[in-house]
Amino acid sequence: MLKASVISQRLLKDNFALLWLDKTPLKKPPRPGQFVMLRSWSTLEPLLARPFSIHDLNEKAFAVLYQIKGRGTSLLSQVRRGQKLSVLGPLGKGFPTPPTPKVILVAGGIGIAPFLFAARWLKAQNYKIHLFYGARSRKDLLRLTAFRALKIPVTITTEDGSAGHKGLITTPLSQTLKDKAVTVFACGPLPMLRAVARLTQEHNTPAYLSLESRMACGLGLCLGCVVETKHGYIHVCQEGPVIEAANLLND
Amino acid sequence: MENTSKEAQVKLDLSVSLGPLRLQNPLLLASGTWGFGEGLSSYLDLSILGALVTKGISLHPRPGNPPPRIAETPCGLVNAIGLENPGLEIFKRDIWPRLACFKVPLLVNVFGQNVEEYLAVVEGLLETKIQGIEVNISCPNVKKGGLQFGQDPKTVALLIKDIRDIWPRLLVVKLSPVGPVFEVAESALDAGADALTVANTYPALVVDVIRRKPDIAAGFGGLSGPAIKPLTLRLVREIYRRLKAPIIGCGGITSGQDVLAYILAGAKAVQIGTATLLDPMAPARILEEIEDLLRQIHEYRLAQLTGELQD
Ligand SMILES: Cc1cc2nc3c(=O)[nH]c(=O)nc-3n(C[C@H](O)[C@H](O)[C@H](O)COP(=O)(O)OP(=O)(O)OC[C@H]3O[C@@H](n4cnc5c(N)ncnc54)[C@H](O)[C@@H]3O)c2cc1C
Ligand SMILES: Cc1cc2nc3c(=O)[nH]c(=O)nc-3n(C[C@H](O)[C@H](O)[C@H](O)COP(=O)(O)O)c2cc1C
Ligand code: FES
Numbered sequence: 001m002l003k004a005s006v007i008s009q010r011l012l013k014d015n016f017a018l019l020w021l022d023k024t025p026l027k028k029p030p031r032p033g034q035f036v037m038l039r040s041w042s043t044l045e046p047l048l049a050r051p052f053s054i055h056d057l058n059e060k061a062f063a064v065l066y067q068i069k070g071r072g073t074s075l076l077s078q079v080r081r082g083q084k085l086s087v088l089g090p091l092g093k094g095f096p097t098p099p100t101p102k103v104i105l106v107a108g109g110i111g112i113a114p115f116l117f118a119a120r121w122l123k124a125q126n127y128k129i130h131l132f133y134g135a136r137s138r139k140d141l142l143r144l145t146a147f148r149a150l151k152i153p154v155t156i157t158t159e160d161g162s163a164g165h166k167g168l169i170t171t172p173l174s175q176t177l178k179d180k181a182v183t184v185f186a187c188g189p190l191p192m193l194r195a196v197a198r199l200t201q202e203h204n205t206p207a208y209l210s211l212e213s214r215m216a217c218g219l220g221l222c223l224g225c226v227v228e229t230k231h232g233y234i235h236v237c238q239e240g241p242v243i244e245a246a247n248l249l250n251d
Numbered sequence: 252m253e254n255t256s257k258e259a260q261v262k263l264d265l266s267v268s269l270g271p272l273r274l275q276n277p278l279l280l281a282s283g284t285w286g287f288g289e290g291l292s293s294y295l296d297l298s299i300l301g302a303l304v305t306k307g308i309s310l311h312p313r314p315g316n317p318p319p320r321i322a323e324t325p326c327g328l329v330n331a332i333g334l335e336n337p338g339l340e341i342f343k344r345d346i347w348p349r350l351a352c353f354k355v356p357l358l359v360n361v362f363g364q365n366v367e368e369y370l371a372v373v374e375g376l377l378e379t380k381i382q383g384i385e386v387n388i389s390c391p392n393v394k395k396g397g398l399q400f401g402q403d404p405k406t407v408a409l410l411i412k413d414i415r416d417i418w419p420r421l422l423v424v425k426l427s428p429v430g431p432v433f434e435v436a437e438s439a440l441d442a443g444a445d446a447l448t449v450a451n452t453y454p455a456l457v458v459d460v461i462r463r464k465p466d467i468a469a470g471f472g473g474l475s476g477p478a479i480k481p482l483t484l485r486l487v488r489e490i491y492r493r494l495k496a497p498i499i500g501c502g503g504i505t506s507g508q509d510v511l512a513y514i515l516a517g518a519k520a521v522q523i524g525t526a527t528l529l530d531p532m533a534p535a536r537i538l539e540e541i542e543d544l545l546r547q548i549h550e551y552r553l554a555q556l557t558g559e560l561q562d
Contacts, residue, residue, distance in 0.1 A: 001530045027293065044326050044477045044505060047529065088294075088531070214321050216328060217528040220290035222283070223306075223332050224321035233314055233335075238290070 001039065001049065001086035006079050007061050013139050015068045016110070017077045018055070023062045025087045030054045030062065032118035033094030033185075033210055033242040037218040038064065040076045040085040050076070051215050051237075053114040053187070054090060056146075065142060067110045091218045092241050095208055098183035102128040106173060106196055108188020109135055112142055114210060118185060119150055130155070130176070134169025134192070138162035170195040177203040184245070186210070197245040207245035211236050263545055264552045267301065267519050269497065270421040270445030272356055272382055274301035274520060277510065277553060278538055281501055281524035282306055282360035282385065282425070283332065287346050288353060294531035299538060301520060302356040304448075305342075307387050309361075310368045310375075312338035316469040322457040327478030328525050329455050331469035334362060334390070339375045347379050356382040358423060364393040366410050373418050383421025386414060386444075388435070389451040389473075401427040401435055401451075408438040415443030423499065426450045428479075428486055436490050446497035448522065449487050453479055476525040477503045484516050491517025491558055505533065507540025514553065515560040 002025035009019045026036075037049040050072040056063040068077050079085055095118060103122055105115045112133060122129050129152050135141050137160045147154055155172050156164025165172065170192065176182070177199055186196040187210035200207035213236040216222040226233040227240075229247040234240060265276035279302045285291050287306070297303065315335025322329045337346065342359070350357055359376055361384050363369035373384060388401035388410070400406050411424060424439040426432060428450035436447055452473025457466040465471070483502025490496055500518030504510055505526040513521050526533040541553070550556060 001532065046323065047326055047328060047476055047525075048323050049529065086530070214319050216321050216330075216525075217290075217531070219294075219531055220286045221531070222321065222330070222528050223286075223315065223335050224330060226315065226318050226320060226335075228317065233318075 001037070001088045003084045004087040006081055006083045006085065008081055009077070009079060011077065012142055016066065016142055017068060018063060018065050018143075019076070019079070020061045020063045021085070021087065023057070023060060026062065026090055028090065030057065030090035030117075031094030032121050033114050033208075034090035034092050035218070035241060036062075036064065036087050036089030036091065037215070038076065038085060038087055039072075040079045040083075046071050046075075048072075048216055049086065049088065049218070051091075051218055053210070053241075054117050055113045056116045057120070065110070065113045065116075088218060092237050093239065095185050095210075095242050097125075098122070098127060098185075099206055100181050100183045102130070102180060102182045104130050104132060104173070104176065104182050104184045106132045106169060106184060106186040106188070106192075107134070108169060108186075108192040109140060111186070111188030111192070111210070114187055115185070116143060116146055119147065119152055123150060132169050132173050132176075134158070134188070135163075136160065168192075168195075170199060174199050177205055183207070186245075193248065194250070197248045200245050208242050209245050209248060210241045211243060212241065261546070261551055263542055264554070265541065267554050269302075269499070269520055270383065270423075272302070272421050274356060276301045276538060276541075277514065277518075277520035278534055279304055279358070279499065279520060279522045280527060280534065281522035282387070284524040284527050288350060291527070291531050292353070295527075295535055297353040298355055299535060300355050302358055302382070303350065303353070304358045304385050304522060305350070305360050306336050307334050307360045307362045308336050308339055308342050308372060309334065309363060310339050310371045312336065312341065319466065319468055322466045322472070324455075324457060324474065325478060327474050327476040328528070329457050329467060329472035329474050330452070331467045331472035333469060339372050343375060343379055347381065351380065358383040358385045358421065360385045360387050360425070362387040362390040364391070366413060369410060370413055370417065373414050377417070381420075383423060384414075384418060385423040385425050385448055386411065387425050387451070389425070389427040399427060399430070402430040404431055404434040404438040407435050408442045411439050411442035411444055421445050423448055428453055428483060428502070432486060433490065433493055436494055436496065440494060440496055446499055446519070447490065448499040448501055449490055449518075450483050450502060453482065475503070477505055479503045480509060484512060487513055487518050488516040488560065504537070505529070507537050507544050510537060510541050511544055511556065514556050515558070517558045517560070519554070519557050
């Protein structure tokens with residue numbers, strides 16, 4: 001892996017963090033939806049590096065936005081400005097160039113991560129964007145100021161009703177799909193992705209989903225990261241993480 | 252250290268012989284841990300290695316196991332990939348020509364569900380210019396109710412003898428680290444194996460206590476990585492002592508120190524597996540570490556160190 005300097009790290013809400021890293025070690029310019037493998041510990045425990053979507057990008061640096069979940073992400077959350085960590089990337093296949101002038105971004109929870117970068121990229125190409133953002137509760141909503149600064153309309157739902165509409169993000173999404181020629185990009189928990197796949201297929205909407213799976217290498221070496229699709233197993237780190245919604249299995 | 256500049260000029264000899272082959276150094280990439288070079292070659296110059304051992308190739312393509320296929324454990328990785336591979340024909344047509352470009356000796360890891368399948372793969376490989384095969388015997392034998400070939404010294408003797416009859420190039424047998432290891436090692440050598448890879452992964456179980464299920468869809472998996480290093484190191488030592496066999500050590504290597512430990516215990520060469528998954532540049536770093544270590548201990552011919560552990 002290559003070494004990247006930490007430019008800044010900021011803890012967000014209870015258990016999230018925003019980490020900016022020097023982008024020199026990135027092998028090529030990333031595309032939204034691509035990911036990096038990161039490790040901030042030099043010991044062999046935890047053994048594996050961890051995969052994270054590229055959340056944001058500027059001339060000098062890239063960011064990851066992550067939830068502090070287990071050992072790897074707790075260690076990662078302890079690094080500070082000036083320290084170095086190991087990076088591999090950008091990896092995998094990102095989102096494609098949308099076939100329609102309007103794009104709907106659908107985020108569930110920490111699935112918001114790839115979409116700030118995606119939004120900047122789409123805006124630069126003059127796409128019209130609408131963000132649909134579902135979370136468990138108000139305290140899980142991240143980076144709203146950054147999205148609003150891009151003047152992107154945001155529709156929010158929370159499961160407990162503490163912000164936006166109470167309920168699931170697929171409810172307002174299904175209303176919008178009825179009358180517009182749009183492309184959908186989605187990232188979030190699998191049940192949400194399945195619902196998005198169902199809805200977009202009903203409306204014949206082109207849709208692309210970002211999947212997760214356990215990864216050892218992120219580089220196509222171990223064949224450990226498969227998910228089953230309509231065309232058999234795919235290796236998420238190579239043929240994904242972004243796949244066409246039509247390829248997702250129904251259950 | 253003093254003298255570093257002077258010593259740096261002394262040319263190290265890392266080369267090792269393996270059956271009919273002479274390798275430029277003792278580092279091989281282990282089966283199933285480097286794809287077929289595509290993703291890896293943008294991070295690692297494969298031509299610096301001693302040799303490459305491919306993912307297991309079977310007569311017919313195999314889709315592999317359902318996910319999850321991997322689980323992380325303390326200093327270890329448990330995998331049940333299920334020997335996913337494109338099969339012999341695609342290997343010969345599409346993969347071998349590409350791997351030949353790397354200009355490194357190539358060993359094809361071979362497995363089958365019965366003796367006939369092993370032989371069919373080996374026969375097919377005769378039409379290519381690969382330098383050797385590594386026979387994976389940690390594979391369920393369908394005719395013996397799924398008992399692994401590698402658990403039964405008699406079956407191993409017959410299998411390896413049949414393969415030896417048709418395969419004149421380098422023939423390596425990759426042992427399972429469990430079962431009657433020494434008997435199996437002896438049968439493989441008696442049947443004509445040029446060298447032994449010691450060893451494959453350790454059968455293992457990871458439990459998801461919330462779901463009350465194995466944490467890997469296939470149930471059991473194989474443990475690799477630093478967690479197994481002392482166990483496999485001991486196997487290498489014992490096999491070297493008892494059989495004086497040419498050994499390729501394989502298990503948990505992540506540093507130049509680890510490589511020298513295996514060589515001192517009795518290995519002529521080693522394989523790097525999980526370490527490459529953790530960092531695709533690890534093999535290059537390990538090679539540098541070996542050179543630094545040799546200079547530090549004033550040994551200039553690596554091959555002289557095999558088995559030199561003082562016990
Ligand atoms: C392509 C991809 C992109 C991702 N992008 C982001 C992101 O931008 N922000 C974010 O917060 N999270 C993201 N994740 C999930 C993130 O990788 C996991 O949350 C993280 O690996 C958890 O590590 P841990 O050590 O804290 O947790 P532990 O539970 O201790 O991890 C144990 C093992 O399980 C693996 N694991 C645990 N959760 C997941 C998961 N959801 N997906 C895959 N492997 C997992 C770990 O990598 C590790 O090997 C992404 C996952 C993938 C596959
Ligand atoms: C993901 C993965 C896939 C593997 N696939 C094979 C295989 O196809 N055939 C084989 O003989 N060994 C296979 N192995 C075993 C390795 O080649 C090696 O023997 C083992 O991992 C121990 O070495 P290590 O600790 O350096 O990884 C695999 C190991 C891993 C981790
Ligand atoms: S994570 Fe290793 S092949 Fe995808």
